[in-house]
Amino acid sequence: MLAAADDVVLLAHVNPDADALGSALALGLALHRRGARVHVSFGAPEQPAESLRDLDVADLVVPAAEVPAAPELLVVLDTGSVDRLGSLASRVDGAGTTLVIDHHVSNGGFGTAYYVEPTAEATAVIVLGLLDALGAPVDLPIARCLYAGLVTDTRNFRAASPKTHDMAARLLVAGVDAEAVTRPLLDTHPFSWLAMLSAVLSTATLEPDEARGLGFVWACATTEHIHGGRQEEVESIIDVLRTTAEAEVAMVLKQVGPLRWTASLRSKGRLDVAAAAMAMGGGGHRSASGFTVEATTTDGSDVVADVRRALAAAPLL
Template identity: 35%
Template sequence: MTVTPQTNTTLEGIAEALMGCSSVAICGHVSPDGDCLGSQLALAGALRKLGKRVFCLLAADEPVERTLAFLPGADTLMPAAGFGDYVECFVAVDVPTPERLGAADAVRRAAPLTVTVDHHAVPHAMSRLSYTDPDAAATAVLVWRLAVHLGVDRDAAIATCAYAGLMTDTGRFQYQNADAAAFAAAAEMVAAGADPGRVAREVYQNRSAASVRLEAAAIDHMELVADGAGAVSWLSLDDFAAAGAVRADAEPLIDVLRSIAGVRVACMLREQDGQVRGSLRAKDGTDVAALARELGGGGHVAAAGFTLDAPLDDAVALLRGRVAALAAAGEGA
């Protein structure tokens, strides 16, 4: 692994600490994706096998994406807002900063022991025990390894959650992070009972009709910049209303832009709750996370996101120029 500034322990050390706790709360970032939820639920399943009282929290009071609701244990997820149970330990997975924990940060601050397991590198740790490996394709891979140190049987339910996290964070094993270690972990998960066909059907072949209608709007709004090396599109609240769509229906659309021949950097903007949420993707070594950080967000070199407190028109104008400059700079920018 790559040593990061916030790493101060090992997975073995975290396992030892967790085994000494009788109650644990686990939470990821706001608007949780497949890796976030898969990591939470896999770890919860492992800890419950040890007889621990486990609470899986949602950073914001928002529904779980329909395509992830099949994950074993998803029905146990509860909003962190209003959570009042005492827990000995708070575990943050797939989230590096308190701001991204939303309402769950209050639970973290109240817990005697705090733990982070993640693959997003940031300068400072927010937990007493922190393990971050940016070389890991997904946080779910780290949780999968953590379960070994907990000494539990990694059954089909745990494997399914971990596999879903790994599959989604590697873009169906298409992104640059789909390395030999990722495939080796996936093979272990499948051997333990994860069904790749079923997970793929639930996540990628389960789109709503509204999502397809929303895709048509995104294509209509799409602009190619930097001689076709960059693509930018956007969705307004009116687009969502016209399609009868919800936030989760927009999740697959960034990959539509990314799939266009010649496009190396893609940006998808969506209007929501008086803000604009942006997603960035790169096909090559272009560092879209650097741009996301400049805009107050973060992520990985090839996949990142941000939120702007700006009108949609202003956000589109800003990102049109920033994506064009990044795409024109070439690989490694």
């Protein structure tokens, strides 16, 4: 399908991270070079995160409003369910063929063709295999996109298999400057982030008996806390909270509307938080997942109570 396509739209999930957007751009760039008409996009926000913008060397990213309504081939990457496409979910029905490329164990299937590999540490791993099957050269621009996906979804290669380390080495040989790619993704924040982080962490609550007795720590980021903050700064809070020694599971609950909340869940490998997220209407990986819900309280306390129950029923790993 990829080799024959002349008109391709590649979509990442809303608020795309480096794996989602990097995978879409790597595959899109290869197809663009083969002569295909290529658009890369996502449902929200209007622009990619600042730390990801220099990956788009061929100006393939377009606003959601400019995505064709009925592409010949729609490729959806790193997206576990159609609702994660946001305003672009309707493109699934309009496309001639929809190919889903993903590594989320919770992917329930919503396209006409699938390449879902739950054991892959990142969607970038799958895309690199597809590029090889296409005979597409993996040069520096493509390698940078893939490396960005690998470094973020493996938590700087702490959760990478030997095979994935080999892939990273191949990308470094292609010319990737690991420090230059990694620093803006993982190690750079504006000064204002410190105040936001302090405010959100001041709400942190440790519940050592929750999450099947393994410990649960959570914090609440209200609209007041995160007003004006970049999306990537808000998303990085979970990486600080998850370092809590006494908790197996960490959650950051983020207010995105008066009663609407989105959550990031992380585990250290002993509890399946994907199962908990699915019980909340979301999904993801066993150690990293999330969901979005409408609450009945303005402080999100009912959501936290529901998460406690979901964690109590989640399988041990």
